[in-house]
Amino acid sequence: VILVLKYGFSLNLSNYTEIYDVREMFKEETGGSRFYTFVFNWLSHVFSILLLLISLIKRNVLLFFVSIFIQLYLFNLGGNKAIFLLPFFAIFLFVAIAVFKEFAAVFVLYALVFLVGALYFYDFVINESFSTASSILVRRNFFVPANLYFDYIHYFSYNPKDFMAGSFPFSMFAETYYTTPVPLTIGTEYVSRFGKTYANGNFLSDLFFN
Numbered sequence: 001v002i003l004v005l006k007y008g009f010s011l012n013l014s015n016y017t018e019i020y021d022v023r024e025m026f027k028e029e030t031g032g033s034r035f036y037t038f039v040f041n042w043l044s045h046v047f048s049i050l051l052l053l054i055s056l057i058k059r060n061v062l063l064f065f066v067s068i069f070i071q072l073y074l075f076n077l078g079g080n081k082a083i084f085l086l087p088f089f090a091i092f093l094f095v096a097i098a099v100f101k102e103f104a105a106v107f108v109l110y111a112l113v114f115l116v117g118a119l120y121f122y123d124f125v126i127n128e129s130f131s132t133a134s135s136i137l138v139r140r141n142f143f144v145p146a147n148l149y150f151d152y153i154h155y156f157s158y159n160p161k162d163f164m165a166g167s168f169p170f171s172m173f174a175e176t177y178y179t180t181p182v183p184l185t186i187g188t189e190y191v192s193r194f195g196k197t198y199a200n201g202n203f204l205s206d207l208f209f210n
Helices: 002-007 016-030 034-058 061-078 081-127 132-158 182-191 203-209
Strands: none
Touching: 002 034, 002 061, 016 034, 016 061, 034 061, 034 081, 061 081, 081 132, 132 182, 132 203
């Protein structure tokens, strides 16, 4: 309700190439508001996914479609690929645990190996170039986080660490060394592919600079 009152309903995404434009527009509309960022992130990454899992456990079709609708709305609003992919990943893990039980981790590992192999076979044998699916699954999920992790380590080995000063509530009494958010600082320093790039690292890189 909070997000709908703020942003309303509109079709922001009509094709894949518009993702980064929509993401930038959403950041401008949010205006750096911690409140709306908090609501958006927790709804997309926690509450909606929890609702999806509850619907699977309870076999409640209505809850299932409500959670999917919420994710599609948030994906259209913010243009974040992770929001679109999270329900698929959550369902995949749920099925793995429900069916394979203690062997779920082994199943997930073999499934990922098979999927990557199948994608690369399609890319090099059939398509003769890298596909969007390969880019999202392999490059974005494995190579990009690894690269960003080492970018963070390299940058903060030679620049001051922030010691949580950029995060609430520490920002109330501690002063950050950086005039821009750290992900934007790293994106400008190492990526700079789409203008303002927020290069969010994993929890280990976040731990290192804080």
